[in-house]
Amino acid sequence: MKEASPGYRPVTIFVVVIGVIALVALVTVAVVQNKPLTQKYKYGIVLDAGSSHTALYIYKWPAEKDNNTGRVTQANETCKVKGPGISSYASNPQGAGESLRACMLEAKKFIPASRQEETPLYLGATAGMRLLNMENASASDSVFKAVEEALDSYTFSYRGARLLTGLEEGAFGWVTVNYLDGRLTQGQKTIGALDLGGASTQISFVSPNFDGSESPNNLMMFRLYGNDYNLYSHSFLCYGKDQALRQTLAHQTQSGQSIVNDPCFHSKYSKVWEYSNLYDTPCVADRKPDNSPTNFTLNGSGNFQQCQQLIKSIFNFTQCKYSRCSFNGVFQPELQGSFGAFSAYYYVLDFLNLADTSRVSLEKAKDKLKEYCATPWPELQKQHPKTKEKYLSEYCFSGTYILTLLTEGYNFTADTYKEITVIGKMQGSDAGWTLGYMLNLTNMIPAEAPDRPPIAYPSYVSIMVITGIVLGIVLLFIVYTHSRTQCSNTQKIV
Numbered sequence: 475m476k477e478a479s480p481g482y483r484p485v486t487i488f489v490v491v492i493g494v495i496a497l498v499a500l501v502t503v504a505v506v507q508n509k510p511l512t513q514k515y516k517y518g519i520v521l522d523a524g525s526s527h528t529a530l531y532i533y534k535w536p537a538e539k540d541n542n543t544g545r546v547t548q549a550n551e552t553c554k555v556k557g558p559g560i561s562s563y564a565s566n567p568q569g570a571g572e573s574l575r576a577c578m579l580e581a582k583k584f585i586p587a588s589r590q591e592e593t594p595l596y597l598g599a600t601a602g603m604r605l606l607n608m609e610n611a612s613a614s615d616s617v618f619k620a621v622e623e624a625l626d627s628y629t630f631s632y633r634g635a636r637l638l639t640g641l642e643e644g645a646f647g648w649v650t651v652n653y654l655d656g657r658l659t660q661g662q663k664t665i666g667a668l669d670l671g672g673a674s675t676q677i678s679f680v681s682p683n684f685d686g687s688e689s690p691n692n693l694m695m696f697r698l699y700g701n702d703y704n705l706y707s708h709s710f711l712c713y714g715k716d717q718a719l720r721q722t723l724a725h726q727t728q729s730g731q732s733i734v735n736d737p738c739f740h741s742k743y744s745k746v747w748e749y750s751n752l753y754d755t756p757c758v759a760d761r762k763p764d765n766s767p768t769n770f771t772l773n774g775s776g777n778f779q780q781c782q783q784l785i786k787s788i789f790n791f792t793q794c795k796y797s798r799c800s801f802n803g804v805f806q807p808e809l810q811g812s813f814g815a816f817s818a819y820y821y822v823l824d825f826l827n828l829a830d831t832s833r834v835s836l837e838k839a840k841d842k843l844k845e846y847c848a849t850p851w852p853e854l855q856k857q858h859p860k861t862k863e864k865y866l867s868e869y870c871f872s873g874t875y876i877l878t879l880l881t882e883g884y885n886f887t888a889d890t891y892k893e894i895t896v897i898g899k900m901q902g903s904d905a906g907w908t909l910g911y912m913l914n915l916t917n918m919i920p921a922e923a924p925d926r927p928p929i930a931y932p933s934y935v936s937i938m939v940i941t942g943i944v945l946g947i948v949l950l951f952i953v954y955t956h957s958r959t960q961c962s963n964t965q966k967i968v
């Protein structure tokens with residue numbers, strides 16, 4: 475007798491083969507079709523022509539998705555231009571253009587040749603050039619012209635060099651930190667931005683009751699990813715840390731003395747300043763005493779409290795024509811939410827180990843600074859042999875200035891001080907106005923939220939795979955039961 479075979483008929487085998495092929499095809503198409511292509515990048519360059527120095531930033535983003543959210547990051551280690559800021563080249567404008575050469579060549583090496591022609595290149599100048607423009611407009615024009623000629627000579631797509639307004643500088647810094655922190659796409663709570671430069675300082679934040687009606691000059695309106703923001707921002711020219719220091723020195727040299735005992739510098743520290751040099755800035759020029767000697771000698775006395783008193787003297791708290799003010803009669807709405815503080819806030823507070831504000835309270839910061847300022851200069855030099863003398867000598871002043879600006883100037887309290895995060899880099903990108911500036915000029919932050927596919931890519935693939943497998947099982951089950959029925963029918967007939 476012949477053994478009972480399963481009795482698969484050719485048609486059944488055909489159906490199974492087709493089913494398996496369809497299943498494999500379904501899964502393959504789902505995975506292959508949606509797999510991201512090998513990543514290619516586009517690039518953008520922004521030069522930050524600050525008062526103290528110029529820095530070059532290269533940004534990159536995936537080539538296929540210009541408009542995607544939160545995908546632009548800094549691509550390079552910041553290239554710092556050797557020498558001073560471009561505003562120092564007033565008497566040699568050509569030198570300003572030439573000074574950018576080394577960083578521009580670095581950018582040429584970094585960005586693939588095939589991408590260079592389409593790479594936008596911007597230069598934005600801030601407070602140093604604002605001051606030069608006030609002092610000598612034709613000199614600032616010449617510097618801009620020389621810089622433009624230099625930048626236009628490279629293969630990149632040069633899009634202009636211009637002076638940012640203080641409002642733009644503050645607002646783009648705010649865009650940068652909120653973009654990097656992923657707070658813009660879904661309309662999450664934003665964080666305020668605190669930027670401390672050499673010549674100016676900015677504060678920017680969203681406050682619920684601020685609509686600009688009381689002080690329209692402080693309003694920057696944005697519509698980003700479908701959300702509206704009324705941003706408050708103010709830039710204090712002459713209140714960056716270098717110009718603030720000059721203001722304190724001007725305050726102490728009003729009678730043309732030849733010796734100044736300065737509490738913001740360490741005991742046994744001494745430095746000779748030329749009067750003509752100190753007063754060579756519009757921030758203090760009109761206060762230059764008559765008949766002053768050529769020089770004065772600054773001798774440090776290292777006293778935090780006295781230093782704080784001295785710094786307070788450069789703020790004017792007496793007049794305010796608004797419902798509330800920070801200082802110098804400038805409107806400021808009530809502080810709101812958390813803040814990110816960068817640039818010199820970071821350099822200084824990080825060096826002084828005061829950057830972690832959740833651990834180092836305002837009171838503790840003051841105590842530590844008191845002790846730090848009281849350290850004699852020779853001892854400090856021994857402790858930090860590698861730190862640049864200029865930076866090292868000024869940390870007592872700078873730290874005291876920061877705490878005074880925040881508390882007396884902007885009205886931060888012990889409680890709200892804890893809400894300040896001191897930021898160096900965020901997701902690998904430096905915090906500062908440059909990224910926000912580029913995102914704005916390249917329209918990379920859409921006003922409306924981009925249309926997203928209803929299902930995210932990983933979920934889509936999972937659904938396709940699971941559905942395919944289920945279909946396969948159902949198919950096999952049908953084939954199996956079908957062949958069983960066939961088999962028993964055959965046996966019955968036999």
Ligand SMILES: Nc1nc2c(ncn2[C@@H]2O[C@H](COP(=O)(O)OP(=O)(O)OP(=O)(O)O)[C@@H](O)[C@H]2O)c(=O)[nH]1
Nearest residue numbers: 524525526527600601671672673674817818821865
């Ligand atoms: N300690 C320290 N200070 C720095 C460093 N880099 C810059 N500074 C100083 O910090 C201050 C602010 O620097 P930046 O933020 O570069 O200022 P800027 O952009 O040139 O000036 P603005 O045009 O006013 O914004 C200046 O007084 C600089 O001299 C650093 O690495 N360490």
Ligand SMILES: [Ca+2]
Nearest residue numbers: 524600671817
């Ligand atoms: Ca700056």
